Each structure stands twice: as C-alpha cells, then as structure tokens.
Amino acid sequence: MLERKSALRFPLVGILILVVGALTVGPVVMLVVGSFSEGIGALGKFTIDKYVAAYTDPVLPKTLLNTVIFTIGCASFSTILGGLLAYLSVRTDIPFKGLFRVLPVVPMMIPHVLFAAAWITLLNPTNGMLNLFLRNIFKLSSGPFNIYSLGGMIFLEGMLDLPVTYLVISPAMYSFDTTLEEASWVSGASNLYTLRRITLPILRPAFLATFTLAIIRSLASFAVPSMVGLPGRIHVLTTHVYRIISIGWSPDYGRAAAIGLIVLVAAIILVYLYRYLIAESSQYVTVTGKGYRPTVVELGRARYPLFFLCILLFCFLVVIPLATLVYMSFLPYSMVPSARAISMMSLRNWHTVLANPITVRALKNSVFLAVVGASLAILLSLFVAYVIVKVRSRGSAFLESLSFLSFSFPGMIIGVGFMWFLVQTPLYATIWGLLVAYVGTYLPYGIRPLRSAFMQIDQELEESARVFGASFLQALKDIVVPLLAPGVISAWILTACMFIRELSVSAVLSRPGTEVLTVEIMKLANDGLWGQVAALGIIMIGLSTVLVLVANLLRVPLSHAE
Amino acid sequence: MQGMVSVKNLTKTFVSKEETVKALNNVTLTTPNNRILTLLGPSGCGKTTLLRCIAGLESPDSGEISIGDEIVWSKTHGISLPPERRGIGMVFQSYAIWPHMTVFGNVAYPLQIRKTPKQEIEERVKKILDLVQLSGFENRLATKLSGGQQQRVALARALVAEPKVILFDEPLSNLDAKLRESTRQELRSFLTELAISAIYVTHDQVEALTISDEIAIMRGGVIVERGTPQDIYLRSNNPFVVDFIGRANFLEATVKGYQDENHAIVSCALGDIVCSAPSDLAPGTGVTIYTRPESFEVAPSSSSPMENEFEGTVTDLLFAGEAHEAEISVGGARILAKLKFHIPLKKGDKVRLHIDREWCRALAPGEEA
Known part of the structure; x- marks a missing residue:
C-alpha cells in the first residue's frame, strides 16, 4: 500500500517541480539571459552593452537615492504606525476592537492605483480639492500640500503597507508573555525602564522583520511611484525600469533586465533576512503554563484620543479615498463640493467609460483573468501545498523553497523576465500570456494559505477514518475535503482579488487587445481624466467587494497571505 | 516585622461580560x-489574585496591604505603590525568564536597576548563582536552559536584591513530576537556610505540605483555615479542608459518651469506636467522623482485640506500588484503606483493621463540606 502510494507520488513531485520551476525560476533565467542579449529579437547573442548602458546612466544615482529614501521612509512610517495599531488592538482596552479586524481586508477592496488616484485628486498642488479648500480658507496663494513629492509618495505607500505591517506585528504582540514585564516591575523597574530593557528588545526581531517586509514591498511597489512619482519626476527603480521599456521609440528590454536584476537580488537578500528575523522572533516566544489572564493595559484618559487617532487613520485609508472616488465619478473636473458642483453632477463619466470599447474589453479581460487565473493558480497550489505538507522528501523541500523564494520577486521585474520568455512563444500578446505570468508571479500567495490549511488537518483525523473502515478515497472525501474547503475558497477569493488589482506585471505585458482595468486606469490618469478614473475604479472596487461579500456569506475567514 | 505582609479586609471583584466573580471576599491575613x-486552594479560589494584589500587579477594590512597616496599598489612605516600589521578589509560574538576556543578565537586572556598583553586582550574582548551583552558566542564553535550570534562574533573580519578601506563583507546576519532587526539597532548604519570608501559591496539596511552615487554605475568595501542615492534615475540623487535602473516609456517627475531655465514644458503621472530638457534644448528637486511608493498620492476629478494631471484607484491591489500596466493606459502609504491600490480600478476604483514636476525628456538627 505504502509502496504503491510513493510510486504514485514520485512523478507528481517531479512534475510539480518542473511546472513550478518553469513558472518561478524560468522568468529569472530569461531575465539573466536577456540582460546579456543584444535585443528581444536576438536572444542569446552575447553582449555586455546593456549593463554598460544601464549602469552608466546619469540618472541612475539619483534614482537609487530616491529608492533608498522611499523604501526606508515607507517602511519606517508603516512599521511604526502598524506597531502602534497592533499594540493598541492587542494589549490595551481601546474601544471598538472589532474595527481592527476590518483593517486586513481593506487592501483587497481598494487597489493601490485607485488609492493613489483618490489622494491625487485631493492633494495635487494645482487643483487638488483639499488644497483648493485650504487655499480659500486661509487665503493662500498656492495649495499647502504637494502630493507629487517624495513625502507624498511615502505617505501613500506607507498607508498602503499599514495593513500588512499590522498583520505581521500582531501575532508577536499576542504571543508576548506579559509576565516578562511583570517580572521586571517586581524587580524594581519602572514602566519606562521596562519598555526600554524588556518589551522593546523582545519585540525587536518582530519589528525588524516587519520593517524588512515593508522594504521588500515598497521596493517592488509600482502603483504609487508611477501615479505620483512619474508626474512629479521622482523616479525609483521600478518606474526607472518602466520608463526604459515604455517611453521613447525603442523599448530596451535588455537594459531593463540589467537594472531589474539588482532589484531582484536585493529583494531575494531581503526576503532571506526577513525569514531569519521571523525565526529569531519566534524564538522569543516563551511557552507559558496555564497562564493568568493577560493584563490589559488601561489607557485611561488617553483612551479616546488614541481611538480618535485610529478612526482618523481608518478615514485616511478607506473613507476619504472611497468618498472622493464616488464624488469625482459624477463630476466633469475636480472642484470643491458646492452648490455649483452639485448642479454639474451627471452620469457622463459612467456613460463614457461603459461606451468605450477599450475599457469594456479591459473589464472583460480582468474578470476573465481573475476567474480563470485564480482557479488555475489555486489548483496548482493545492497540489504543491499537498506535496509540501504530506510528502516529506528532498523534492518537496525544494518545492517549498522555490515557492518561498519567488514570494519576494517584484512583479515589474518578473514581468520583464516573462516578456523575454513570452516573446519566444505564441502566447505573446495574448490573454493566455498574461494568465501564465499572473499565475507564476503570484503562486506563493496561493501556496502559503493552502499549506497552512493542510497543516491544520491533523494526520490522525484521516487515519482514524481509515481505522474505522473508510477507504483512502472515502477518507479524502469525508474528512479532508470538507475540512479543506473553507481554506480553498478563501485562497481562491484572495487570489481573484489580487488578480483584479494586479498592475506591475500587467504594465509590462499588457498590449492592445489584452488591456486590463488597472493599466487602463493608469492611462486615464495620465491623461488627467479623473472622472473616468473614478467611475472605472468604482466598478473595479465593486468586483472585489462582491468577492469579499461572497466570502462573508460563506463564512470563510479571509486570512491575508502575506 | 521586616518581611511581614499584612492584608486587611481585602476585596477584589472581576467583572466580565458573562459574570461577576468575587475573587477576594474580605480577606484578612498576616504572614509570619x-x-x-502557602496559599493553597482549588483553582479559582482567589489565591493567585491575593498574591498579585500583594505584588501590586492587580488592584484590589478595597482594603489595605502592608509589607514590613510600610502601607503599600490602601483604599482609605489613597495609597497605591507600583510593584517596583514594594521591595519584593517574585518567581512566576512561567518563570518569566527574559529570552533576550543571558543568565547573568537576568539575575543582575534587579541590581542594575538599583544602581549597584558593577563590581558588587558581579560578586552578588556570582554568590547567588553558586547558591542555586548555576555557576558556569553565566553567559548562556537563559532560554537555552532546561526547565529546572530556568526555574533556578528565576529563583536567583528573585533572591539577588534581598527583598523583604519573596512571592511564588505556582513555581513548580511546569516541571515534570520527578523534577518537581527534587526541586521542592531544594527550594525548601534554600528558603529555610536563608530564613526568608515567602508567600507561596499552589494548588498541589503535597507541595504545600512539604514546603510550608504554615498553610492558609482558600476557597471562594475566603481563607477557610490556617495552620501548620500537621494541623491542617491531621487535625482540621473543616470538612472542606479535610476533603481537599489528601483523601478521607467520611462516616456518619452518633455520640454515645465521652472517654475523656477530648475523646468521644461514637457508634458508626465500624462499630463503637473512640475518636478525638470537640468536647461539648451531647450524647445522641449526630456527627461526621473522618479517617485517612493510610491511618488503618491490619490488626495483629494473635493478640486479643484492641480499641478501635473492626472486621471488614475486601471488595476491591488496587496495587499502587508502595501500598495496596483496598476498598473495604464494613457494616454497610465502604472505606478506603491504604495497607502495607507485604501483607498478602485478595478480593473477598476478611480482614481485621485497627485505627488509632488520634487519627479518627469527629467534626463539629453544622460544618458542611
């Protein structure tokens, strides 16, 4: 029996390694080969010209500097705020804790492009609504805020990373043994001394891990740098690569690959650092006994001011951008709410967007990619997760590290790798090409939640079904599948939402005929058609919201797969 | 005086969504x-809450706590010293060893806070680590030690600053059975050697009996009895205490008369027996008497019947290693007797047992278990 199974499994592991390897390592190999090739039509003709051109580019030092400031700024901003939110929600008596549970779901609903678009219409220096409003009140000659700045970019990207940092720090706060602090007080230490010598040092690895993850994400980020940075002429590495392949008369994929490789290498190093730090921080989790009820820190007078701060953050993150988009979608151009503005409201933007064959095609493509792409990705992830959890062999360990490694790959760079690959195949410029690239790039996000779903099903549950007379398939059907179903549905919905809001891979690979929503939104924003951006954006948010609501209806917990 | 903890009329109520629990109900206690x-009681009796109130980790609702000569908490005087200013040491159930520090770092911490000179810190830490037999472990990460060693780090940390009183919150409950036994003895000899005031919380009666000079038994937020381990185990008049500490056979009995001031003759399922009893029971009063299983002996067969001898039938027999645990049916009652293992016994045997009058006690009527 055992021998028969392992004989069955062996080719499965081999096939999976081939498929996953092709999808994750494949584009990286193509990226490396491409960077040494003369051109996209001349793959393999060796040259180092691309490296020379890429690294002698006079704008590169400034771009690198911007990237460093941008990533460190975002990571600091989001780690500090995320840490504060996690502390407040886990350790204190702050009111309405239920609100914090909404936080992780937020980024699934509001795509980064739209978040940026909403804040641009509020804070752009010439006619941002908030700027106009403040100018009128304080009689200023110009608006006080300029979103087209490094500060503006850091603010937006930092806010967008906030749910992730919150999610990563929270478990560390939960598992923090409060008697460690009590032992310090009893030893004679004050609150402040305890914070400095005990609490913060113990949480340090968790904070550093979070910081590293935020760096990885902002390094790979494309939506904010392209929406805000390009008009503001503040270039970071991702937008630099994008400019190389999209601006001018001859896109140079070789040069893009040569630059992209350093981003990729940096991301891989960072993700290993992240893994090390997470392991380090879990070492600090001390196993407590029966445990006394954990002491809840009473905030006292600070309770409501801090709660107000959380509400404010929530408004910045969700309410203000959403309200702005809805409002803008009815207006011909941005104006401060007034009687005149209301009188000018119409459905014209909606009509225009829905009458435009290109946006309609983009809508159809995005839905197709979400539904078919998520299904394929989850199917593949199921097999991979099964092999990782249930088949303990060198092959499965290799699969695990493959899926972990590609977790760090920035979409924009991997998109360039896929470009080099797809051009060699008939898939190039077809929707199937995009599909392959989506599945390959975001496979880890499907594998990780499914892996934990498999791990939660104790082997003994299956074994006891066998002992009580069920056959292998019967046990699978009666025990494993019902227990696994919520995890699978949840992973499918997460992946589908992710594909709907996908931008960085699409920005590289989308061609006339294979338009997708996010890229069209970006183009409309470039043309300054904010009303249409808003209308199309709301349709897009509607799609994700329907999926999240379905998940709610099915009572599937949406664990974010970061 | 120095390490005396005095608690007056302490009350603490926990309110949660489901229920309101009186964890401490007007507790008054002065420690020697x-x-x-030792504060001993079943879980939820309020012992840990009392300890945490003394430590300052929990705020009572009303009452007063003083440590030594100093009032550390008082509702009426509006005094509430934070834990760091109470001059105590504490050993936690989870040990609460700081995972980012070495053994030395953990133990030196209380001294560093007190701004002790570096030289002196090193000497004192070394001395205390010698005492708990952890010399040579100074530079190890504390979390890399075994459970028993971590426990000793926690003890060293609590001792190093020479606190007025040390509080122990179930410190042995995370150790395995064998280690717990040896650590118990070690701990007892440390504490008696150093002549330190200690308050020790546990739910384990054997631990309480072996480690304490005195035991206070708690139930439902109230101290129900206090005394030396011997008093508590052998001479308690509280049915709850008798039942909670060790095992006991309870039997209904009727007072027939007195043999002397402290010993009554009662009639029960065992026949007429002499037992120690309160001195003011009228003949004919119904009382409950209790016996400990290990106080029964098999009567020597040759001699003439002694006082308090009776015959029963073995209805069930368990071999528990160091003894037989026999269920014996006598006069319609069933009693549990722990008998020496070298006496051959089997189910259905008739056996003559004897119990000393001192180990057979009548409880004053009216006390409900």
Whole structure:
C-alpha cells in the first residue's frame, strides 16, 4: 500500500517541480539571459552593452537615492504606525476592537492605483480639492500640500503597507508573555525602564522583520511611484525600469533586465533576512503554563484620543479615498463640493467609460483573468501545498523553497523576465500570456494559505477514518475535503482579488487587445481624466467587494497571505 | 516585622461580560516573619489574585496591604505603590525568564536597576548563582536552559536584591513530576537556610505540605483555615479542608459518651469506636467522623482485640506500588484503606483493621463540606 502510494507520488513531485520551476525560476533565467542579449529579437547573442548602458546612466544615482529614501521612509512610517495599531488592538482596552479586524481586508477592496488616484485628486498642488479648500480658507496663494513629492509618495505607500505591517506585528504582540514585564516591575523597574530593557528588545526581531517586509514591498511597489512619482519626476527603480521599456521609440528590454536584476537580488537578500528575523522572533516566544489572564493595559484618559487617532487613520485609508472616488465619478473636473458642483453632477463619466470599447474589453479581460487565473493558480497550489505538507522528501523541500523564494520577486521585474520568455512563444500578446505570468508571479500567495490549511488537518483525523473502515478515497472525501474547503475558497477569493488589482506585471505585458482595468486606469490618469478614473475604479472596487461579500456569506475567514 | 505582609479586609471583584466573580471576599491575613506561608486552594479560589494584589500587579477594590512597616496599598489612605516600589521578589509560574538576556543578565537586572556598583553586582550574582548551583552558566542564553535550570534562574533573580519578601506563583507546576519532587526539597532548604519570608501559591496539596511552615487554605475568595501542615492534615475540623487535602473516609456517627475531655465514644458503621472530638457534644448528637486511608493498620492476629478494631471484607484491591489500596466493606459502609504491600490480600478476604483514636476525628456538627 505504502509502496504503491510513493510510486504514485514520485512523478507528481517531479512534475510539480518542473511546472513550478518553469513558472518561478524560468522568468529569472530569461531575465539573466536577456540582460546579456543584444535585443528581444536576438536572444542569446552575447553582449555586455546593456549593463554598460544601464549602469552608466546619469540618472541612475539619483534614482537609487530616491529608492533608498522611499523604501526606508515607507517602511519606517508603516512599521511604526502598524506597531502602534497592533499594540493598541492587542494589549490595551481601546474601544471598538472589532474595527481592527476590518483593517486586513481593506487592501483587497481598494487597489493601490485607485488609492493613489483618490489622494491625487485631493492633494495635487494645482487643483487638488483639499488644497483648493485650504487655499480659500486661509487665503493662500498656492495649495499647502504637494502630493507629487517624495513625502507624498511615502505617505501613500506607507498607508498602503499599514495593513500588512499590522498583520505581521500582531501575532508577536499576542504571543508576548506579559509576565516578562511583570517580572521586571517586581524587580524594581519602572514602566519606562521596562519598555526600554524588556518589551522593546523582545519585540525587536518582530519589528525588524516587519520593517524588512515593508522594504521588500515598497521596493517592488509600482502603483504609487508611477501615479505620483512619474508626474512629479521622482523616479525609483521600478518606474526607472518602466520608463526604459515604455517611453521613447525603442523599448530596451535588455537594459531593463540589467537594472531589474539588482532589484531582484536585493529583494531575494531581503526576503532571506526577513525569514531569519521571523525565526529569531519566534524564538522569543516563551511557552507559558496555564497562564493568568493577560493584563490589559488601561489607557485611561488617553483612551479616546488614541481611538480618535485610529478612526482618523481608518478615514485616511478607506473613507476619504472611497468618498472622493464616488464624488469625482459624477463630476466633469475636480472642484470643491458646492452648490455649483452639485448642479454639474451627471452620469457622463459612467456613460463614457461603459461606451468605450477599450475599457469594456479591459473589464472583460480582468474578470476573465481573475476567474480563470485564480482557479488555475489555486489548483496548482493545492497540489504543491499537498506535496509540501504530506510528502516529506528532498523534492518537496525544494518545492517549498522555490515557492518561498519567488514570494519576494517584484512583479515589474518578473514581468520583464516573462516578456523575454513570452516573446519566444505564441502566447505573446495574448490573454493566455498574461494568465501564465499572473499565475507564476503570484503562486506563493496561493501556496502559503493552502499549506497552512493542510497543516491544520491533523494526520490522525484521516487515519482514524481509515481505522474505522473508510477507504483512502472515502477518507479524502469525508474528512479532508470538507475540512479543506473553507481554506480553498478563501485562497481562491484572495487570489481573484489580487488578480483584479494586479498592475506591475500587467504594465509590462499588457498590449492592445489584452488591456486590463488597472493599466487602463493608469492611462486615464495620465491623461488627467479623473472622472473616468473614478467611475472605472468604482466598478473595479465593486468586483472585489462582491468577492469579499461572497466570502462573508460563506463564512470563510479571509486570512491575508502575506 | 521586616518581611511581614499584612492584608486587611481585602476585596477584589472581576467583572466580565458573562459574570461577576468575587475573587477576594474580605480577606484578612498576616504572614509570619522569615517563614514560608502557602496559599493553597482549588483553582479559582482567589489565591493567585491575593498574591498579585500583594505584588501590586492587580488592584484590589478595597482594603489595605502592608509589607514590613510600610502601607503599600490602601483604599482609605489613597495609597497605591507600583510593584517596583514594594521591595519584593517574585518567581512566576512561567518563570518569566527574559529570552533576550543571558543568565547573568537576568539575575543582575534587579541590581542594575538599583544602581549597584558593577563590581558588587558581579560578586552578588556570582554568590547567588553558586547558591542555586548555576555557576558556569553565566553567559548562556537563559532560554537555552532546561526547565529546572530556568526555574533556578528565576529563583536567583528573585533572591539577588534581598527583598523583604519573596512571592511564588505556582513555581513548580511546569516541571515534570520527578523534577518537581527534587526541586521542592531544594527550594525548601534554600528558603529555610536563608530564613526568608515567602508567600507561596499552589494548588498541589503535597507541595504545600512539604514546603510550608504554615498553610492558609482558600476557597471562594475566603481563607477557610490556617495552620501548620500537621494541623491542617491531621487535625482540621473543616470538612472542606479535610476533603481537599489528601483523601478521607467520611462516616456518619452518633455520640454515645465521652472517654475523656477530648475523646468521644461514637457508634458508626465500624462499630463503637473512640475518636478525638470537640468536647461539648451531647450524647445522641449526630456527627461526621473522618479517617485517612493510610491511618488503618491490619490488626495483629494473635493478640486479643484492641480499641478501635473492626472486621471488614475486601471488595476491591488496587496495587499502587508502595501500598495496596483496598476498598473495604464494613457494616454497610465502604472505606478506603491504604495497607502495607507485604501483607498478602485478595478480593473477598476478611480482614481485621485497627485505627488509632488520634487519627479518627469527629467534626463539629453544622460544618458542611
């Protein structure tokens, strides 16, 4: 029996390694080969010209500097705020804790492009609504805020990373043994001394891990740098690569690959650092006994001011951008709410967007990619997760590290790798090409939640079904599948939402005929058609919201797969 | 005086969504100086809450707590010293060893806070680590030690600053059975040697009996009895205490008369027996008497019947290693007797048992278990 199974499994592991390897390592190999090739039509003709051109580019030092400031700024901003939110929600008596549970779901609903678009219409220096409003009140000659700045970019990207940092720090706060602090007080230490010598040092690895993850994400980020940075002429590495392949008369994929490789290498190093730090921080989790009820820190007078701060953050993150988009979608151009503005409201933007064959095609493509792409990705992830959890062999360990490694790959760079690959195949410029690239790039996000779903099903549950007379398939059907179903549905919905809001891979690979929503939104924003951006954006948010609501209806917990 | 903890009329209520629990109900207690007092009781009896109130980790609702000569918490005087200013040491159930520090770092911490000179810190830490037999472990990460060693780090940390009183919150409950036994003995000898005032919380009665100079038994937020381990185990008049500490056979009995001031003759399922009893029971009063299983002996067969001898039938027999645990049916009652293992016994045997009058006690009527 055992021998028969392992004989069955062996080719499965081999096939999976081939498929996953092709999808994750494949584009990286193509990226490396491409960077040494003369051109996209001349793959393999060796040259180092691309490296020379890429690294002698006079704008590169400034771009690198911007990237460093941008990533460190975002990571600091989001780690500090995320840490504060996690502390407040886990350790204190702050009111309405239920609100914090909404936080992780937020980024699934509001795509980064739209978040940026909403804040641009509020804070752009010439006619941002908030700027106009403040100018009128304080009689200023110009608006006080300029979103087209490094500060503006850091603010937006930092806010967008906030749910992730919150999610990563929270478990560390939960598992923090409060008697460690009590032992310090009893030893004679004050609150402040305890914070400095005990609490913060113990949480340090968790904070550093979070910081590293935020760096990885902002390094790979494309939506904010392209929406805000390009008009503001503040270039970071991702937008630099994008400019190389999209601006001018001859896109140079070789040069893009040569630059992209350093981003990729940096991301891989960072993700290993992240893994090390997470392991380090879990070492600090001390196993407590029966445990006394954990002491809840009473905030006292600070309770409501801090709660107000959380509400404010929530408004910045969700309410203000959403309200702005809805409002803008009815207006011909941005104006401060007034009687005149209301009188000018119409459905014209909606009509225009829905009458435009290109946006309609983009809508159809995005839905197709979400539904078919998520299904394929989850199917593949199921097999991979099964092999990782249930088949303990060198092959499965290799699969695990493959899926972990590609977790760090920035979409924009991997998109360039896929470009080099797809051009060699008939898939190039077809929707199937995009599909392959989506599945390959975001496979880890499907594998990780499914892996934990498999791990939660104790082997003994299956074994006891066998002992009580069920056959292998019967046990699978009666025990494993019902227990696994919520995890699978949840992973499918997460992946589908992710594909709907996908931008960085699409920005590289989308061609006339294979338009997708996010890229069209970006183009409309470039043309300054904010009303249409808003209308199309709301349709897009509607799609994700329907999926999240379905998940709610099915009572599937949406664990974010970061 | 130095390490005496005095608690007056302490009350603490926990309110949650589901229920309101009176964890401490008007508790008054003075601990002995340089002795070990154990708070013993089932879970939820309020013992840990009382300890945490003394430590300052929990705020009572009303009452007063003083440590030594100093009032550390008082509702009426509006005094509430934070834990760091109460001059105590504490050993936690989870040990609460700081995972980012070495053994030395953990133990030196209380001294560093007190701004002790570096030289002196090193000497004192070394001395205390010698005492708990952890010399040579100074530079190890504390979390890399075994459970028993971590426990000793926690003890060293609590001792190093020479606190007025040390509080122990179930410190042995995370150790395995064998280690717990040896650590118990070690701990007892440390504490008596150093003549330190200690308050020790546990739910384990054997631990309480072996480690304490005095035991206070708690139930439902109230101290129901206090005394030396011997008093508590052998001479308690509280049915709850008798039942909670060790095992006991309870039998209904009727007073027939008195043999002397402290010993009554009662009639029960065992026949007429002499037992120690309160001195003011009228003949004919119904009482409950209790016996400990290990106080029964098999009567020597040759001699003439002694006082308090009776015959029963073995209805069930368990071999428990160091003894037989026999269920014996006598006069319609069933009693549990722990009999020496070298006496051959089997189910259905008739056996003559004897119990000393001192180990057979009548409880004053009216006390409900």
